Amino acid sequence: MIYFVLKFLHIIGASVLLGTGAGIAFFMLVAHRSGNAMAVAAVARIVVIADFVFTTTAVIVQPITGISLAWNVGYSLWERWIVWSIVLYLVTGAFWLPVVWMQMEMRNIAMEAAANGKPLPARYHRLFWTWFYLGFPAFAAVLAIIWLMITRPV
Numbered sequence: 485m486i487y488f489v490l491k492f493l494h495i496i497g498a499s500v501l502l503g504t505g506a507g508i509a510f511f512m513l514v515a516h517r518s519g520n521a522m523a524v525a526a527v528a529r530i531v532v533i534a535d536f537v538f539t540t541t542a543v544i545v546q547p548i549t550g551i552s553l554a555w556n557v558g559y560s561l562w563e564r565w566i567v568w569s570i571v572l573y574l575v576t577g578a579f580w581l582p583v584v585w586m587q588m589e590m591r592n593i594a595m596e597a598a599a600n601g602k603p604l605p606a607r608y609h610r611l612f613w614t615w616f617y618l619g620f621p622a623f624a625a626v627l628a629i630i631w632l633m634i635t636r637p638v
Contacts, residue, residue, distance in 0.1 A: 487556050494549040498633070500542040501576075502626055504534060509619050512587070516612050521597035521604050528591035535584055543580075546573065565632045572625040572632075579622035586615040 508531045515527035550569070554561055561567075593608040 487553070490549050490553045490556060493545060494553055494633075497542040497545040497549060498626075498630055500538050501546070502623075502630065504538045504542070505619070505623060505626065508534060508539075508587075509616075509623075512590075512612075513616070519604070521594050521602065524604060524608075525591060525594035525598045528587060528594055532584075532587050532591055535587060539580070543577070564638070565636050569629050569632045572629045576622045576625040576629070579618045579625075583615055583618050583622070586611050586618075590615065 511527050512531055515524045518524070551561065553559075554566060559566060561570075590608055590611050593611070594604060597604050597608070
């Protein structure tokens with residue numbers, strides 16, 4: 485029974501990481517393309533909240549359920565697919581942490597621009613494109629982790 489609860493929570497956590505990341509990227513991109521500081525500020529405010537509520541929770545749950553699953557099934561944490569999963573998880577985190585900060589900065593910049601009736605400044609655009617490109621390796625790493633979890637290659 486504990487195995488199925490752990491596996492369920494682990495799969496839900498992976499789904500939340502993948503889904504929240506894809507959703508955040510989509511909504512930020514659509515808001516950015518509007519060029520409207522007020523729209524960007526509103527979307528970025530929600531994105532920051534979503535990242536803290538959903539992504540942070542999943543980031544905490546994943547290693548707990550993953551390690552518990554490995555122990556429950558009898559896998560060594562030194563199996564190659566588990567080691568690669570952990571490495572990719574750390575890579576994802578290395579990209580995610582600066583992205584969260586960038587989202588907060590973009591939100592603040594957009595809120596200020598909207599309040600003053602000004603267009604989004606160059607700093608916002610630099611942050612957006614850096615944020616955008618950092619998402620690709622993080623997203624690819626999450627997909628690779630899911631592939632490793634499903635296939636467990638030897």
